[in-house]
Amino acid sequence: MKKMNIGMIGAGFMGKAHALSYAAMPMFFWPAPAIPVRKMVADVNEKAAKDAAERLGFESYTSDWRKMIENPDIDLIDIVTPNDSHAEIAIAAARAGKHIICEKPLARDAAEAKTMLDAVKASGVKHMVAFNYRRTPAVALAKKYIEEGSLGKILNFRGTYLQDWSADPNSPLSWRFQKKIAGSGALGDIGTHVIDFARYLVGEISEVMASTKTWIPERPTQSGGVDKLGTVKAAENVEKKAVDVDDEFISLIKFENGAIGSIEATRNGWGRNNFLTFEIHGEKGSLYFNYERRDELQVCFADDPEDRRGFRTIYTGPAHPYGEGLWPIPALGIGYGETKIIEIYDFVKSIVNDTEVSPDFNDGYQIALISDAILASAEQKQWVKVEEKSLIKTV
Ligand code: SOE
Numbered sequence: 001m002k003k004m005n006i007g008m009i010g011a012g013f014m015g016k017a018h019a020l021s022y023a024a025m026p027m028f029f030w031p032a033p034a035i036p037v038r039k040m041v042a043d044v045n046e047k048a049a050k051d052a053a054e055r056l057g058f059e060s061y062t063s064d065w066r067k068m069i070e071n072p073d074i075d076l077i078d079i080v081t082p083n084d085s086h087a088e089i090a091i092a093a094a095r096a097g098k099h100i101i102c103e104k105p106l107a108r109d110a111a112e113a114k115t116m117l118d119a120v121k122a123s124g125v126k127h128m129v130a131f132n133y134r135r136t137p138a139v140a141l142a143k144k145y146i147e148e149g150s151l152g153k154i155l156n157f158r159g160t161y162l163q164d165w166s167a168d169p170n171s172p173l174s175w176r177f178q179k180k181i182a183g184s185g186a187l188g189d190i191g192t193h194v195i196d197f198a199r200y201l202v203g204e205i206s207e208v209m210a211s212t213k214t215w216i217p218e219r220p221t222q223s224g225g226v227d228k229l230g231t232v233k234a235a236e237n238v239e240k241k242a243v244d245v246d247d248e249f250i251s252l253i254k255f256e257n258g259a260i261g262s263i264e265a266t267r268n269g270w271g272r273n274n275f276l277t278f279e280i281h282g283e284k285g286s287l288y289f290n291y292e293r294r295d296e297l298q299v300c301f302a303d304d305p306e307d308r309r310g311f312r313t314i315y316t317g318p319a320h321p322y323g324e325g326l327w328p329i330p331a332l333g334i335g336y337g338e339t340k341i342i343e344i345y346d347f348v349k350s351i352v353n354d355t356e357v358s359p360d361f362n363d364g365y366q367i368a369l370i371s372d373a374i375l376a377s378a379e380q381k382q383w384v385k386v387e388e389k390s391l392i393k394t395v
Contacts, residue, residue, distance in 0.1 A: 004034040007068040009042045010080035011052030019056035021344040029325040033349040084181045094119040099126040105192045106364025108183025113368040117361045128347045129364035131196035135342040138297040140321035151282025157261035158279045159194035162272035165230035172222035177243040185245030191265035210251035212378040
């Protein structure tokens with residue numbers, strides 16, 4: 001069977017998720033489009049790279065990602081580093097003719113995302129941005145309902161992504177709170193997943209009106225910079241430094257097709273862990289999804305008899321999108337890992353069959369334009385059109 005050699009740059013939380021999906025993809029989807037071979041892993045810290053190779057099952061390691069990109073044996077470069085290095089690595093990888101999967105958000109802002117899009121277009125390689133949640137079977141089922149017309153014309157999309165790992169002021173200042181590295185805060189980190197849902201399920205967003213807040217303006221610094229997502233609290237009397245990104249944003253949105261809606265995200269909502277939701281209303285029915293109950297899609301249809309009309313629950317299973325590769329009984333449970341396995345399956349398949357795949361770098365760029373417009377609107381306190389940054393106009 002065909003093999004595909006993987007070079008992964010970065011070895012943190014996302015490195016673990018991606019390594020798992022390369023190993024597990026053929027176990028779920030068989031025959032696999034190609035067998036991913038975990039060839040080489042890179043981390044700036046040599047010891048971390050060595051450990052990662054051992055732990056994540058890579059054949060070799062390097063502390064210099066450029067060596068990996070120069071290596072003719074590598075077919076696919078996987079970027080799981082903090083946001084400020086995505087562009088440099090992706091552009092070098094595209095020039096070397098490697099296919100690329102890059103973690104979200106694609107870049108720190110739209111201008112940077114555009115340089116990445118231009119590079120992959122010029123080289124003709126395949127590219128994907130890792131908005132994995134749209135590959136939850138219940139979300140893909142929602143898409144099926146909408147495409148089949150079961151909801152009729154879509155009126156409204158309400159999306160949220162609420163977490164609480166940064167609600168504690170002692171949750172340290174990792175790179176996720178620094179604009180220079182992350183680009184934005186809750187917006188880029190988790191709000192972009194909801195923007196991806198909105199575009200995937202309803203369509204292109206044309207205008208936004210938003211407000212942002214930074215509730216905790218400074219946080220204790222941490223040594224080593226390893227991102228533990230709030231699970232490690234800073235010691236007392238540690239120096240504090242400024243947070244220069246949003247902790248939270250709320251936005252109103254207008255779609256090109258006339259639908260309206262709202263998108264919001266926070267990492268400071270006590271009690272909310274991975275509360276990634278959407279509710280969609282159409283002229284003929286409604287859908288509701290919450291990732292914390294990710295095996296379920298709630299559906300309600302206008303033509304159900306009036307005395308039985310209401311939301312009912314569909315548990316995803318073999319009859320639903322990706323069901324052929326997943327577990328044989330509905331509600332055995334879809335996890336974060338499965339969404340990443342499906343993501344890698346779809347990407348490898350698109351490379352082998354030379355077909356389109358989404359979300360790609362163009363989607364990543366459009367999402368960055370929407371994110372930039374949200375920040376511009378919050379600053380200008382008015383509706384902003386989603387356009388190239390240099391052209392952003394108030395409405
Ligand atoms: C932290 O907010 C984080 O790890 C995000 O960066 C991921 O995209 C999300 O899937 C889980 O939470």
